[in-house]
Amino acid sequence: MNNVVMEIKNISKSFPGVKALNNVSMTLKKGEIHALIGENGAGKSTLMNIIFGMFSPEDGKIYLSNKEVKIDNPLTAQTLGIGIVPQELNLVPFLSTTENILLGMEPCKIEKYILDWKKMRGRAEGILDKIGEKIELNIPVKDLSVAQQQIVQIARALAFDAKILILDEPTASLTIKETEMLFNIIDNFTSNGGSIFYISHRLEEILEIADRITVLRDGNKVKELNPHNTTKDEMVKYMVGRDVKTMKTEKCFDYENKERVLEVDNLSRKNEFNNISFKLYKGEILGIAGLVGAGRTELVSCIFGVTKPQDGEVRINGKRVDHNHTWEGIKNGIGYVPEERRELALFPILNIAENMTMPVINNFTNKGIINKVKEISVVEDYINKMRIKTPSYKQLIRNLSGGNQQKVILSRWMMAESKILILDEPTRGIDVNAKGEIYQLLHRLTEEGISIIFISSEIQEVIDVADRVLIMHEGLVKGEVESNKTSQEEIMSIALS
Known part of the structure; x- marks a missing residue:
């Protein structure tokens, strides 16, 4: 001793x-x-x-x-x-x-x-x-x-x-x-x-x-x-407490006749990203890979409406949209789970229910009065569905573990019926079992027609989760690959080419 x-x-x-x-x-x-x-x-x-x-x-x-x-x-x-x-x-x-x-x-x-x-x-x-x-x-x-x-x-x-x-x-x-x-x-x-x-x-x-x-x-x-x-x-x-099998699906996304839900053409913002173009299809998970500083977060923040582009355009379901504010992104069916959840996604002094229903509180109000019974019923349904570990919906969100906080944020956008989800480092700080649950949830959402942009600094995770991978480096798109035909080495090689 x-x-x-x-x-x-x-x-x-x-x-x-x-x-x-x-x-x-x-x-x-x-x-x-x-x-x-x-x-x-x-x-x-x-x-x-x-x-x-x-x-x-x-x-x-x-x-x-x-x-x-x-x-x-x-x-x-x-x-x-x-x-x-x-x-x-x-x-x-x-x-x-x-x-x-x-x-x-x-x-x-x-x-x-x-x-x-x-x-x-x-x-x-x-x-x-x-x-x-x-x-x-x-x-x-x-x-x-x-x-x-x-x-x-x-x-x-x-x-x-x-x-x-x-x-x-x-x-x-x-x-x-x-x-x-x-x-x-x-x-x-x-x-x-x-x-x-x-x-x-x-x-x-x-x-x-x-x-x-x-x-x-x-x-x-x-x-x-x-x-x-x-x-x-x-x-x-x-x-x-048991053997856990890592979620690994044989991905073969059929792009034939698939509907384009999001199109980005020549989007640029000074000192952040330049001339970015890509398409997102209904029910697809599009991964964005790249080193820290590649411009991934800046790009999706702009698409959501946190910042404004200086050039280029964004179309949702074929219609041009200009997201000058985040509420416009939400209105057009986009949900955003940011990289820095503590600073940008949580209301730490509010409880789970209040955090979860924040963007859709109007769904539970009548003449300015919140129907708490209806609100709590929906919240408890999501707590069970997402397996959020908490004694009660009344628990302050700051008292939850990082993984459970992330599940609350995901529930928020599912409740808002978002058709496009942007997930920036969604599994950061989350344990292996919770990761598996989130992967399965994402694929279940795509089966329901939700389209997802998935950003992760773990390249293998992007390969495992996404159908297609967009590769960025220093604000530029360097390439695009199908996830079932690529490797970490190839993605890094393309990024640094």
């Missing part, structure tokens, strides 16, 4: 109607990467939030270096050398890199009333040097890439001299190159005696970097695995 830096003993936690954690115990060793895996709602984030002082456990104890500690708030956790990099980065967008790294611990002069900017920049630069990264110190973090923002979040934790880091889905928004950069930072941190709790749904990377794996299911610790002698299939089996 000499090299154990943290011991979690018999931790339990409940929320209304949900036993989030039940008598969970585990340890973290010096220099170790201890991975936590499980389905959405398994209790991983709840446990990490307890370690970081966001939640208080009902039972159980936490020990640091064999000494019992009470962590009742994040400041206490930071003081004890615990840092967190959450899945949804928690930075102040309009403050600079320097200000974000040293937030709450800024060096001052003249009796602590005036910030010592020279010391601040020197200290921030020193922390970034420690992890081997160079980032512009004086620009707002909103202008940094996602990968750079993540490094700022790690640097903030290290500013408090963190010896234990909690990384929650750290690679979800990163390119392959950025992921390698993050792994180098992790390796440097653990090589110098730091320890990491690592949460990810990307099981391949868990097998690559973890020293130990703990599996949680329904708030219980069900298994501890050695990554050197386990497999992805075994990990999935313990996560869901």
